[in-house]
Amino acid sequence: MTATLARHTVAAALTLSSALVLAACANPSDGGTTEVAATKGSTTKINLSPDQNRVTTGKVDSIAAEVPERIRKRGTLEIVASSGSAAPLNFHATDNRTVIGVEPDIAHLVADVLGLEPHITTVSWENIFVGLDSGKYDAGFSNVTDTEERKEKYDFATYREDNLGFEAKKGSGLKVRGPADVAGRTVAVSSGTNQEKLLIEWSKENEKAGRKPVDIKYYQNDSDTYLALRSGRIDLYLGPNPTAAYHAATTGRTEVVGTYSGAGASLQGLIAATTKKDSGLVQPLADALNEVIRNGTYAKVLERWGLSDEAVSKSEINPPGLPRSNK
Structure with missing residues (x-):
């Protein structure tokens, strides 16, 4: 590549x-x-x-x-x-x-x-x-x-x-291909990152299209985020794809259900x-x-x-x- x-x-x-x-x-x-x-x-x-x-x-x-x-x-x-x-x-x-x-x-x-x-x-x-x-x-x-x-x-x-990765609880059945797939979903992301910027833009796009916005959540550390994911308090976690894939494979509790370029759809x-x-x-x-x-x-x-x-x-x-x- x-x-x-x-x-x-x-x-x-x-x-x-x-x-x-x-x-x-x-x-x-x-x-x-x-x-x-x-x-x-x-x-x-x-x-x-x-x-x-x-x-x-x-x-x-x-x-x-x-x-x-x-x-x-x-x-x-x-x-x-x-x-x-x-x-x-x-x-x-x-x-x-x-x-x-x-x-x-x-x-x-x-x-x-x-x-x-x-x-x-x-x-x-x-x-x-x-x-x-x-x-x-x-x-x-x-x-x-x-x-x-x-x-x-x-x-x-x-x-x-x-590349960014959307991580979900294993067996969730979720697939993320674009903004519509996270409409109304509870998604965790780290503050001040380009992942957060992307998620906010997608939420706004959903609202303009008459869909529900994204319920964005922030946690102090990864352990809190993954606990929330396992317990069902959040549907998805958006972070760097390498870390999402690493965590999913080493724990066996989550899976990557979609990836996206860190610069958006066109770059x-x-x-x-x-x-x-x-x-x-x-x-x-x-x-x-x-x-x-x-x-x-x-x-x-x-x-x-x-x-x-x-x-x-x-x-x-x-x-x-x-x-x-x-x-």
């Missing part, structure tokens, strides 16, 4: 989840592992322990020289990520301390190319942007979607496709490294990402976490993103 911003119909953009399939839950007897789909028809065992053996790559002097001098002198790349547990994107290893997942793995690869020591700090979602604004952090690697609104304050270097959503606008860092980030795409280490990281279907062919700087009005 590529990062080309292809146009899609609603039917093409919204399909049953196939990006991530897990074959088994973590196995404590072998240090904490699980199996994920690497490519169609094959699986790979991933490591959930703190001893990650991450994929690495070498420094590229010409790209490292592009990094602003203040960061080069410091010698570290200050990376910020969400403290919320969202496997396989960003979560804690079996020691409940070490941050692992596809996001930190990609951040480490970028730091390798730039010749910098990666220093990852986890904070609440809203504090990712507060920290970038203040200059406390250099870059966010936390499943951040490229959006037109965010581009007013931030620069983006894309590195993964962004493929993209996940991006996020920096403060005009910080001077977005170009070296994009060049570093294109280097790891070229040398194959990027593909190894995605395969390791079962996310090969979300690969992009190149990193782009500030491409068209989620529109302000997202339908």
